[in-house]
Amino acid sequence: MPIMVRLSFPPSQGIDVVQKARRLTIIGLERALLLGVVLTSLLSSAYGQSRYATSDNLSGYVHWIELYDAANNRIAADMENPPPYSPATTCGRCHDFNTISHGWHFNSVDDTLHGRPGQPWIWSDPRTGTHLPLSYRDWDGTLDPDQLGISRWQMAAKFGGFLPGGGPGSTESLQQEVAPFNGSETIDRTHITGALPVDCMLCHHRPGSGYSPFVWTEQIEDQNFAFAPTAALGVGTVSGSTKRLKDDFDPAAEGAAKQLPQVQYEGERFRKDGKVFFDLIRTPENSSCYYCHSNISSNSVTGERWLHDDDVHLRAGFRCADCHRNGLEHHTVRGFEGEQLPAEASVASLSCQGCHVGDHSGQPLEMTGRMGAPRPQHKGLPPVHFEKMTCTACHSGPAVSPIAGRELNSIAHRLGTHVKRTGNELPGIVAPVIMPAAEFSGSSDEPPVTHQARYTPHRLMWPSYWGTIKDGTVTAMNPDQAYELVRKDLKVRREFTEELGEVKLSLSERTQLLGEDRARAKPEDWTAEEQKKIADAEEVARTSQVAERMGLALAAIEEAMPGTQSIYISGGQGFVRDQEGIKTIDAEELKNAADPYAWPLAHNVRPARQSLGATGCTECHSDQSLFFNAEIAPVGLLPNQQTTSIKSHVLQQADMERLGRWNQMFQGRSMFKVFGLLALAVAGLISLVMFSNHIGSLASRHR
Amino acid sequence: MPYELLNQPERPEKMSYSTLFLLLPTERQLDDLIHGSRWAADGGVSRSLPLAELLVSPVLFSDVLKFSLVAVLVLLILGAFFTLATNRRHVETRRRSWASLLVFVGFFGVVAILGATSFGSILQSEVMSGYALLAHVTAAGAFTFLLVAVSAMFLPRYSQLEEAFRFEHRWWLARWSAWLLMLSSLIVAGTMFLSMLPVLDTNGLRQVLEVHRYAGLATVISAVLTAAAIVCTRFGWR
Numbered sequence: 001m002p003i004m005v006r007l008s009f010p011p012s013q014g015i016d017v018v019q020k021a022r023r024l025t026i027i028g029l030e031r032a033l034l035l036g037v038v039l040t041s042l043l044s045s046a047y048g049q050s051r052y053a054t055s056d057n058l059s060g061y062v063h064w065i066e067l068y069d070a071a072n073n074r075i076a077a078d079m080e081n082p083p084p085y086s087p088a089t090t091c092g093r094c095h096d097f098n099t100i101s102h103g104w105h106f107n108s109v110d111d112t113l114h115g116r117p118g119q120p121w122i123w124s125d126p127r128t129g130t131h132l133p134l135s136y137r138d139w140d141g142t143l144d145p146d147q148l149g150i151s152r153w154q155m156a157a158k159f160g161g162f163l164p165g166g167g168p169g170s171t172e173s174l175q176q177e178v179a180p181f182n183g184s185e186t187i188d189r190t191h192i193t194g195a196l197p198v199d200c201m202l203c204h205h206r207p208g209s210g211y212s213p214f215v216w217t218e219q220i221e222d223q224n225f226a227f228a229p230t231a232a233l234g235v236g237t238v239s240g241s242t243k244r245l246k247d248d249f250d251p252a253a254e255g256a257a258k259q260l261p262q263v264q265y266e267g268e269r270f271r272k273d274g275k276v277f278f279d280l281i282r283t284p285e286n287s288s289c290y291y292c293h294s295n296i297s298s299n300s301v302t303g304e305r306w307l308h309d310d311d312v313h314l315r316a317g318f319r320c321a322d323c324h325r326n327g328l329e330h331h332t333v334r335g336f337e338g339e340q341l342p343a344e345a346s347v348a349s350l351s352c353q354g355c356h357v358g359d360h361s362g363q364p365l366e367m368t369g370r371m372g373a374p375r376p377q378h379k380g381l382p383p384v385h386f387e388k389m390t391c392t393a394c395h396s397g398p399a400v401s402p403i404a405g406r407e408l409n410s411i412a413h414r415l416g417t418h419v420k421r422t423g424n425e426l427p428g429i430v431a432p433v434i435m436p437a438a439e440f441s442g443s444s445d446e447p448p449v450t451h452q453a454r455y456t457p458h459r460l461m462w463p464s465y466w467g468t469i470k471d472g473t474v475t476a477m478n479p480d481q482a483y484e485l486v487r488k489d490l491k492v493r494r495e496f497t498e499e500l501g502e503v504k505l506s507l508s509e510r511t512q513l514l515g516e517d518r519a520r521a522k523p524e525d526w527t528a529e530e531q532k533k534i535a536d537a538e539e540v541a542r543t544s545q546v547a548e549r550m551g552l553a554l555a556a557i558e559e560a561m562p563g564t565q566s567i568y569i570s571g572g573q574g575f576v577r578d579q580e581g582i583k584t585i586d587a588e589e590l591k592n593a594a595d596p597y598a599w600p601l602a603h604n605v606r607p608a609r610q611s612l613g614a615t616g617c618t619e620c621h622s623d624q625s626l627f628f629n630a631e632i633a634p635v636g637l638l639p640n641q642q643t644t645s646i647k648s649h650v651l652q653q654a655d656m657e658r659l660g661r662w663n664q665m666f667q668g669r670s671m672f673k674v675f676g677l678l679a680l681a682v683a684g685l686i687s688l689v690m691f692s693n694h695i696g697s698l699a700s701r702h703r
Numbered sequence: 704m705p706y707e708l709l710n711q712p713e714r715p716e717k718m719s720y721s722t723l724f725l726l727l728p729t730e731r732q733l734d735d736l737i738h739g740s741r742w743a744a745d746g747g748v749s750r751s752l753p754l755a756e757l758l759v760s761p762v763l764f765s766d767v768l769k770f771s772l773v774a775v776l777v778l779l780i781l782g783a784f785f786t787l788a789t790n791r792r793h794v795e796t797r798r799r800s801w802a803s804l805l806v807f808v809g810f811f812g813v814v815a816i817l818g819a820t821s822f823g824s825i826l827q828s829e830v831m832s833g834y835a836l837l838a839h840v841t842a843a844g845a846f847t848f849l850l851v852a853v854s855a856m857f858l859p860r861y862s863q864l865e866e867a868f869r870f871e872h873r874w875w876l877a878r879w880s881a882w883l884l885m886l887s888s889l890i891v892a893g894t895m896f897l898s899m900l901p902v903l904d905t906n907g908l909r910q911v912l913e914v915h916r917y918a919g920l921a922t923v924i925s926a927v928l929t930a931a932a933i934v935c936t937r938f939g940w941r
Contacts, residue, residue: 377905380899658834665840683853684893
């Protein structure tokens, strides 16, 4: 901060001319100094980095640095009970940590930055079959965690393993009070865990350096927020888990420190002068991005991963950060058309269109063709397609298939934790679903109207949750509150669908079906006919069990919330209590409560020859084209839930009658071109001959 | 000006081939017209190219269209007064067969459909879409094949010309509007087929689209003039 000096001049009587002149000089000096101070302050705020020294060498700075704890005390390897290192104080000595920690990856709780709808935080509670799309940003179809009574701390604990810190877990966010939901207590253990620190190394570590994002996630799951950067960096080992401590644990109490996680630094990582080597890079590598941004098709986890290709840009040697770049303020470019950054930096050339078909009129960094981007020819493709579709509609994501496939992604499915996966893990996310782009909602970067409704490939999920209906409006319940109310009747301990539908016939029931001798036989020894009898009986029992338990669970909610009707929503349908257990309510009656939430996808970009329409017009302009007729199957969570698949044209709200007529135009199109060109040639020839005659006639007349 | 049109040529100052056609604006001119004020208001920062708008914004063309339609209307009215005032003797011309009349009427009907679906849409909503576009494309096919028939049946042949010039019965408007109709029709159909072939890139297709609609306008105007000339001739006013 520049030092402001106030120059004063003593008042005096009878000042002579020399004194007057001196005083004027000093006043001028004072004003100049004040102006300098103001200018310096303005420049400092405009160029935040100017406060910090930089190396500016393209080779990058070698980070042998000292570690500091959260209280800004230097850490030595041989300290007794050493604290974990704090990125805020360690990195913040040379970098503008405050500016950085409000960038796109950290500002999800910021009420002013919404942007194009994106992937929500999906709150999954497998015990109650809950998968709620949440976002603090104003994205239609998502729910605000604050309004659901989910505390900022809960969000940090749930999703912090796939966040580079901050966000809902930042100190300022945690100070935000979240109103209790329907009288239920909000869960907040901030007094034990502290804030979720921003860990610069999660993105800026060099792959292979020993930094482990997996360890980061494990530490966050253990609620060891403050210890996660140290453990993930590998500079020390952390033992203990904050998660085991009770909610009323007082870290300041006598002897409490011993119950908190302990750090043991690796002595050999410290140089004699106490400095530690941070093997970091300025531009994050793809693997760092992938940790939180992996999207894989479900069959990738069942052995077919080797069949899938990378994004063409990555194959060409790009890094994610080449397009999704940012300045010091870390407002990472998302890359969609019409994007505006708060910093007002030009990002026009960092979208598909801006880079491949942009202009040459702006500054060099705004020009098209950056990094060798080729200009697409699209020969013979009517330009109206660019009016109706985004680049990604044809070029991005999985190729359209008869049934939109299931996808898994890092955050929703916690890819990175070591478990055996089947590919059908919940929440059920399907892709690609090509439909008009989700509208910008309350965004500060409102795009032109023409950008809003173009066909864009999406990922899509159906929410599932417990809620109440009052005056015809469905309100989602706080997931923890729902669990408390329904757990006794559901009798589910871990996995909703599996356990709710789990039935086992008693010996007497099996005896009744198979006879006394066969009832005691092992299931694998049963004949096919016997197995069918058992399966049929189990099916009946399952249906009855689901209806009974769900009915009781719904009744429990209604008892706790008088004056409301309880409902469970799943797979685009609602289930309410009736005399026989439960009955289904279709989506139309639920207004938007059961509607899927969709967000645009842009990767992987496929090669041009694998783009949609590469084989010709009829790939889309035919009655059975997958563009309009791909099936999208809602993922229902109730055992045996019969969901209704919908065709993509329903979501597109396309006029299929008109499309059908339009498609007829493409029947025999090749022949039409041939005969049409022939007809045109004949007409042209006749005209030419006639016109020659005409001119000849005129000439002869004048002669 | 922060933006230029999609697929701007590598050398921005190079004359695009649309400038060969007298009334067509250059890409830069179009860009200025379409985006000048609106995008300048954004401060010209952080926006990617509005690809969709470039292709369909008929700001200039719709103005030309309105002016042309008014001008033709005025000309027809003035022409009617002039024709009636300078009424000439009626000359019997050779009657056509019903089949050739059907072709001729069909051709004019198709031109009317094409004009209504295209210019009607542009005047109404500035874009062609929906059933109007569908009808336009359907009629375009018929237009191409009728063009052959019209060229073979109705263009003045040498013998007729000789006769016509000898007796000076052929009105200049009838002759030259027919030739203009044929020329513009060939261009309008030619640009349509050219755009259906995998020959031109997006930029080329846009240029061809410009040519197509101006040629279409010329076709409609010349068809109106031809029809007027025919009416005048038939009723013996010329």
